[in-house]
Amino acid sequence: MSLDELKADVAELTKLLEEAQRARVKGILTQAKAEAEREIVNLEMKARIAAERLAAGTNGGDAKRYLHELTDYGWDQSAKFVKLFITLNGVQNCSEDDVVINYTETSMQLHVRDLNGKDYGLTVNNLLHPIDIEKSYRKLKTDMVAIYLKKADEGQNWDVLTAIQKRLKQKQDSDLAKDGENPENALVNIMKKMYNDGDSKTKQMIAKAWTESQEKARSGGNPGNFGDL
Template identity: 35%
Template structure:
């Protein structure tokens, strides 16, 4: 199971690389859709792994008479499930784009070590663990404009989460928070993925389908990424 999680992460990195090379909004939207599918697959796989680990721990506790075993019985593991936050509002100043997440209940007991934040120049990933029986997730796979990861941060108040994205180009107004918001044409159906197939084979099949069905811009993007990947793997 751990190997599958690692494979999904590698597939996601490959798609993020493609997304960084893509120029057209339509191409970016297709890649963003597949990134979201991989995120969902990762969450489901990790949840199964966590369930298996909890079952083993509880099984060991039930057959032992040691003080550790009794302590586990007295303090059972509280399982939290992942909840992706889809509703938000946002505003901006000359220096920051501010994203506000509300309606999440009481957050007054959230401590800094529960917050996992990751910023890149074009993406945002926020995870707040063990908020009651939930892990709160919020992601932007490709921001509308580049941000400064070192100056971006998260602030949790009693009833709201505020995410501050530092603009690289200060004073520039963002027309969209997400790059995919710029897409106005009919939504594109994501490529079909065989969930029972080997993860690496699934990625290759998805890439092949995107290449065959894509326009010239999409084909050039995929060809460039493939060529760079082969160069990195070459021993010479």
């Protein structure tokens, strides 16, 4: 899909979000908008990389490098900063000019050039709160890029990293509240939320409990009713 078409999609999704009333519809539209915005950023990044290579007169071998989109990172916060940690083996050997970050008040975009013959990118849009662009920075550590996003409002707590995650969390909490009068439905939704949000060990434990409950149901015992996780 072209950049113009994606931008048109985002504009229309924004209008639909303003008109939407139901929480489920808002959640679907929010996810679709976030996906379209991510594709826009990726296309713009690829275009910029191609332009940089052309301007630098890179040879055919360099032109074969592709952009690998990063999705895994950790984050933490202090009173002054939101900190992102991206693991990349050998990144400490890159030159300072090959690890570039572009900031806006509500987004950040990392681009690592020619790390072991590959380019890497990470984009985080719709930050939960504004950041101070001038005071944000990054550090190269052993096998890691550490990004420090300066909070525009020092001391403000970020319970999630992005506004999209905030909306999805609110929707999940709302769905749980609706099932509050039905203990079985509430338990199933809580287990689903724990599974979706949990680490690999938590998911293994929940999957094991669900499997055992199904085996009990087939044998005529009490299944424990975990539902369809």
